[in-house]
Amino acid sequence: xxxxxxxxxLFDTVNAGILIIVALVAIIPFLFVLSGSFTASxxxxxxxxxxIPTKFSLDGYRYIFSADTILRSxxxxxxxxxxxxxxxxxxxxxxxxxxxxxEFWGRxxxxxxxxxxxxxSGGMIPTFLVVKSxxxxxxxxxxxxxxxxxxxNLIVLRSFFLQLPDGLEESAKIDGCNDFxxxxxxxxxxxxxxxxxxxxxxxxxxxxxxxxxILYINDNTKWPIQVxxxxxxxxxxxxxxxxxxxxxxxxxxxxxxxxxAVIVVSTVPILLVYPFLQKHFAKGVLLGSVKG
Amino acid sequence: MMAAPGLLYFALFKYLPxxxxxxxxxxxxxxxxxxxxPWVGFKHFDRFFHDxxxxxxxxxxxxxxxxxxxxxxxxxxxxxxxxxxxxxxxLKRSIQTAIYIPHFVSWVVVVGMAYTFFSTEGGIFTxxxxxxxxxxxxxxxxxxxxxxxxxxxxxxxxSGWGTIIFLAALSGxxxxxxxxARMDGASRIRQVWHITLPAIRSTIVILFxxxxxxxxxxxxxxIFLMLNSTNREVGEVFDTYVYTNGVQQGQFSxxxxxxxxxxxxxxxxxxxxxxxxxxxxxxxxx
Numbered sequence: 261x262x263x264x265x266x267x268x269x270l271f272d273t274v275n276a277g278i279l280i281i282v283a284l285v286a287i288i289p290f291l292f293v294l295s296g297s298f299t300a301s302x303x304x305x306x307x308x309x310x311x312i313p314t315k316f317s318l319d320g321y322r323y324i325f326s327a328d329t330i331l332r333s334x335x336x337x338x339x340x341x342x343x344x345x346x347x348x349x350x351x352x353x354x355x356x357x358x359x360x361x362x363e364f365w366g367r368x369x370x371x372x373x374x375x376x377x378x379x380x381s382g383g384m385i386p387t388f389l390v391v392k393s394x395x396x397x398x399x400x401x402x403x404x405x406x407x408x409x410x411x412x413n414l415i416v417l418r419s420f421f422l423q424l425p426d427g428l429e430e431s432a433k434i435d436g437c438n439d440f441x442x443x444x445x446x447x448x449x450x451x452x453x454x455x456x457x458x459x460x461x462x463x464x465x466x467x468x469x470x471x472x473x474i475l476y477i478n479d480n481t482k483w484p485i486q487v488x489x490x491x492x493x494x495x496x497x498x499x500x501x502x503x504x505x506x507x508x509x510x511x512x513x514x515x516x517x518x519x520x521a522v523i524v525v526s527t528v529p530i531l532l533v534y535p536f537l538q539k540h541f542a543k544g545v546l547l548g549s550v551k552g
Numbered sequence: 553m554m555a556a557p558g559l560l561y562f563a564l565f566k567y568l569p570x571x572x573x574x575x576x577x578x579x580x581x582x583x584x585x586x587x588x589x590p591w592v593g594f595k596h597f598d599r600f601f602h603d604x605x606x607x608x609x610x611x612x613x614x615x616x617x618x619x620x621x622x623x624x625x626x627x628x629x630x631x632x633x634x635x636x637x638x639x640x641x642x643l644k645r646s647i648q649t650a651i652y653i654p655h656f657v658s659w660v661v662v663v664g665m666a667y668t669f670f671s672t673e674g675g676i677f678t679x680x681x682x683x684x685x686x687x688x689x690x691x692x693x694x695x696x697x698x699x700x701x702x703x704x705x706x707x708x709x710x711s712g713w714g715t716i717i718f719l720a721a722l723s724g725x726x727x728x729x730x731x732x733a734r735m736d737g738a739s740r741i742r743q744v745w746h747i748t749l750p751a752i753r754s755t756i757v758i759l760f761x762x763x764x765x766x767x768x769x770x771x772x773x774x775i776f777l778m779l780n781s782t783n784r785e786v787g788e789v790f791d792t793y794v795y796t797n798g799v800q801q802g803q804f805s806x807x808x809x810x811x812x813x814x815x816x817x818x819x820x821x822x823x824x825x826x827x828x829x830x831x832x833x834x835x836x837x838x
Contacts, residue, residue: 356558526661
């Protein structure tokens, strides 16, 4: 690096300062919610929500887990996330791989048709009617199948497969591999970073499923956590806890604490996935952006 | 034939609904089914265009879309440029990790947090304002604050994530260009202006086109969640209207017509923006 002038150093300091503020703005709301969810009622009444509470309490969590509403919806969400992501990955690879092969007859027009779905769609009502006429309403399938493939991910994965050298396939074929074996043993291991990225994106999408659940699922015992989150935090409806089972002198914790506790349990699991996949997605996203 | 399940998926959930938009030209009656419902031509479109709600929806959608482009679109570019100038690798990486996080939470969580921060009943931020002597502002239930809240939430949730693509473009810039500029005595800001910005120009243009293509998609979940009885006047957009009229009130044909109108305008916008980009000598999306 050449000599740094005073102006350049000032530039660096100001730049870093602003960026640190930006980073703080991104995470401080989470910290407020986290500490709010652990704040004891007395402290909340005296000081409101503060970043560093002096009196901790688990009352909020004890309350939301006293009835099985939240636990059950977390279970639904975990199931949808795991099953849905598996379905996504299987469907996406099974479609992307053949479309990357030269033997596939008519792959050009098929790709155009897939591309077109990114530009135009039938819209909410016709899609709803299709799901309804397939008898998927009120079933978990309605949350899994209608979003089985993201056209964008499919296109990116296909271009990933296209980059694999032809020689690999040929030699595998000579060694007696069929198409499935080539995909499983050669193409997939080589595209692991891309797959990890898509797994993360798909999983986040399923964990955050909200609108499809509102649209397709009326039975509130099948609601994923995000729908309950809206009921409790935004609409302030639906007592989630069961204060009947508590002692006679039990006082339900303040609404703020309950709301923040629900936000925490619905957010923390998905945020825990993020650091594990972070090193992969930097690469995967880059690929996506280069191919655009 | 590995691709069969995937192709079936596209046929069933993407192309069948496209064909299903035909109910916009019918009086769809659920008990008579798709085939037996009578054709009515452009009746629903006629009704929609002459309805006073058309203007309101169009205006609300358009204003939000313009706000999005003016206030939201430049933010990731700015942050990416600043991150790119950052010399301390460790600090740079921590900042990136922090600003990506909001992208991973759902809109329900974002709006939920907005409710706990800005509610007039013990909201953290509202309390701070009151303590600082600014008086109480009802951010969540007012017409004036609806749009700024929507844009601020979008910026908070997605602008950090949006930097990734620009940073990727910036990582390809030839370092000798900077050296040459330094020789010529260019200041840091001039280097950004003359080297860094031109380097990501085509990325900016492509993203701008994509943004125009989804110009009318104002972020359905977010708006749906932020809407309440007091801000509906400025907050109702095409998508939320389709939901309330179609799914909740069962006016399938009419709301399909509304949705189709929106999709067609969107499609036209992509085509137009793409042509524009090509005229300016950029690559375009397709």
